[in-house]
Amino acid sequence: MLDEHLKVDRWMPSTFTVWMATFFTIVAICVFTKKRLAFVEHCNSIPGPPAPLPLLGNALELLRDPDELFQFLIDYLHEWRQHFPILRFWLGPFPIFLLYTPEGTEALLGSNKLIDKSREYQYLHPWLNTGLLTSTGTKWHGRRKMLTPTFHFKILEDFIDIFNKQSVVLVQKLREAHQDMLATNGDRVNLFPYVARCTLDIICETAMGRHVDAQLNNDSEYVKAVCTIGRIVQTRQAQPWLQPELLFQCHPMAKTQQKCLDILHGFTDKVLQERKAEHRIRKAEELARKENKNLPSPSNVDDAVDLIKKPRLAFLDLLIEASQDGTLLSDLDIREEVDTFMFEGQDTTAAAVSWCLYLIGSHPEVQDRVSEELNLVFGTSDRPITMADILQLKYLECCIKEALRLYPSVAMYGRTLSEDAIIHGYVIPAGSTVAVIPYSLHRDPQQFPDPECFNPDRFWGDSKRSRHPYAYVPFSAGPRNCIGQKYAVMEEKVVLATVLRNFHLESLEKREDLILIGELVLRPRDGVQNPPIGNRSRLKGKRLLLFVRSAVTAYKEINRPTVMEL
Numbered sequence: 248m249l250d251e252h253l254k255v256d257r258w259m260p261s262t263f264t265v266w267m268a269t270f271f272t273i274v275a276i277c278v279f280t281k282k283r284l285a286f287v288e289h290c291n292s293i294p295g296p297p298a299p300l301p302l303l304g305n306a307l308e309l310l311r312d313p314d315e316l317f318q319f320l321i322d323y324l325h326e327w328r329q330h331f332p333i334l335r336f337w338l339g340p341f342p343i344f345l346l347y348t349p350e351g352t353e354a355l356l357g358s359n360k361l362i363d364k365s366r367e368y369q370y371l372h373p374w375l376n377t378g379l380l381t382s383t384g385t386k387w388h389g390r391r392k393m394l395t396p397t398f399h400f401k402i403l404e405d406f407i408d409i410f411n412k413q414s415v416v417l418v419q420k421l422r423e424a425h426q427d428m429l430a431t432n433g434d435r436v437n438l439f440p441y442v443a444r445c446t447l448d449i450i451c452e453t454a455m456g457r458h459v460d461a462q463l464n465n466d467s468e469y470v471k472a473v474c475t476i477g478r479i480v481q482t483r484q485a486q487p488w489l490q491p492e493l494l495f496q497c498h499p500m501a502k503t504q505q506k507c508l509d510i511l512h513g514f515t516d517k518v519l520q521e522r523k524a525e526h527r528i529r530k531a532e533e534l535a536r537k538e539n540k541n542l543p544s545p546s547n548v549d550d551a552v553d554l555i556k557k558p559r560l561a562f563l564d565l566l567i568e569a570s571q572d573g574t575l576l577s578d579l580d581i582r583e584e585v586d587t588f589m590f591e592g593q594d595t596t597a598a599a600v601s602w603c604l605y606l607i608g609s610h611p612e613v614q615d616r617v618s619e620e621l622n623l624v625f626g627t628s629d630r631p632i633t634m635a636d637i638l639q640l641k642y643l644e645c646c647i648k649e650a651l652r653l654y655p656s657v658a659m660y661g662r663t664l665s666e667d668a669i670i671h672g673y674v675i676p677a678g679s680t681v682a683v684i685p686y687s688l689h690r691d692p693q694q695f696p697d698p699e700c701f702n703p704d705r706f707w708g709d710s711k712r713s714r715h716p717y718a719y720v721p722f723s724a725g726p727r728n729c730i731g732q733k734y735a736v737m738e739e740k741v742v743l744a745t746v747l748r749n750f751h752l753e754s755l756e757k758r759e760d761l762i763l764i765g766e767l768v769l770r771p772r773d774g775v776q777n778p779p780i781g782n783r784s785r786l787k788g789k790r791l792l793l794f795v796r797s798a799v800t801a802y803k804e805i806n807r808p809t810v811m812e813l
């Protein structure tokens with residue numbers, strides 16, 4: 248009995264211990280509060296609106312309908328930039344600093360140290376894990392070095408066939424949509440999903456060497472999963488209560504996400520195993536051929552690229568090659584990179600192509616010049632587009648660049664600072680989120696006079712020389728710029744040229760009437776039809792309109808005028 252009493256006593260803290268624990272807790276709270284107050288005071292010395300509520304900051308001002316949020320932010324920045332070069336907001340207890348000047352953008356993106364992605368990217372982790380887009384530190388450095396050769400010009404050249412093939416399907420699908428529309432006495436078709444399915448087919452074939460045939464079969468499980476998971480990520484980014492993992496797991500969306508992940512990862516894993524088997528056979532054949540013919544080994548990079556480039560390989564094959572039988576990259580490593588390409592390479596290009604079509608369709612004089620250029624390069628032939636053609640389509644390239652200036656596909660990208668950074672003379676403390684807003688940056692009147700005007704000539708010839716190197720960053724810039732930039736511009740050129748060789752476009756919706764949504768990509772609210780998440784289905788209205796006729800009048804009949812929606 249006594250023994251038991253003593254046992255209990257041993258576990259009871261003495262009064263001294265309680266006093267010490269209380270004392271240290273109070274000291275810790277005081278130190279934390281002092282530090283926090285100094286941090287808040289410091290952040291508040293950087294230009295920004297007052298934070299009306301201590302814990303919520305400016306969150307309530309930003310808690311708006313998604314239809315309004317992007318426009319609100321842009322309008323706010325437009326006013327703010329007249330007075331200050333940087334904008335600080337408080338998102339709850341976290342400060343976020345927005346950049347929209349070339350100098351500020353250079354300070355962030357030009358740094359080799361500030362390469363950590365911001366918190367918002369973590370919702371991509373279930374799908375992409377930590378691939379090139381979401382990784383950091385030594386992992387990112389190693390991967391970037393390893394993946395750069397897979398975007399070599401000679402390898403991209405092989406993809407032109409795929410760009411051509413899928414663009415032709417797009418034209419065929421637009422024709423069918425046009426016919427359906429006539430048959431149902433409609434006057435418009437939503438163009439954006441057609442383009443999105445085309446870019447999905449392209450990235451799937453170039454990244455994995457497999458067809459998902461999104462254009463021919465938009466009921467595909469994989470296609471639906473890609474679209475749905477994109478919606479889930481952007482929903483979580485916009486809704487703070489879905490961000491903590493624990494709360495998210497209680498929401499039905501978590502189940503939907505798991506279903507999508509099973510489909511997406513299952514597909515990539517299956518293709519990976521098939522391609523690895525094909526790779527082994529190819530290697531064995533290559534070895535046999537070499538032994539027979541005693542072929543010399545490659546003497547420089549170009550020869551080496553030549554060697555791995557035949558027959559046409561997808562990015563996945565190049566990763567298998569680079570993995571050195573799993574010693575440098577495991578199957579999981581390869582999967583996260585392929586999934587990253589699938590994510591980064593689809594919506595971004597779909598938005599870029601669609602915006603460019605919309606803008607060209609709004610400016611007849613620009614469209615005339617594009618048509619002239621197309622006639623010059625292709626005459627009356629409807630042959631596929633070659634690399635030589637792509638290099639000649641200079642004015643079309645200016646249109647692509649100017650469309651990306653006005654409507655950059657990635658409306659915002661952010662970093663978490665791993666150390667203090669000095670931007671415009673302000674010390675931005677380590678741990679903060681800093682984001683570049685290309686939409687505003689690209690409208691700096693010093694760099695782009697009359698910034699709202701769609702004028703592709705801004706990019707003609709040497710005109711970009713007079714601009715700050717960080718004034719135009721649709722593909723980001725510095726060490727973490729877009730690895731797929733060349734691929735994207737080549738793809739855009741082929742898709743646009745193919746559509747414009749077949750249709751004449753006329754946009755009916757005025758730019759000032761568009762409602763912009765800045766989610767994973769910048770899109771017009773009523774221009775994209777996404778599959779619903781779970782049971783929620785959103786029916787889209789009809790906003791961005793394109794008036795479509797036959798394009799190259801020299802050799803194609805002019806169809807009855809019709810109207811298409813973007």
Ligand code: HEM
Pocket residue numbers: 364379380381391587588591592593595596599655656657660661720721722723726727728729730731732734735
């Ligand atoms: C018009 C089309 C595209 C645009 C506007 C675009 C834009 C961007 C931007 C702004 C970033 C930086 C994001 C950040 O810092 O968080 C980025 C990164 C990246 N992009 Fe693209 N992109 C496009 C197409 C593509 C394509 C087609 C691919 C692949 C096939 C691709 C692959 C990547 C990857 C892997 C990264 C991460 C690079 C790194 O962190 O090292 N992108 N892209």
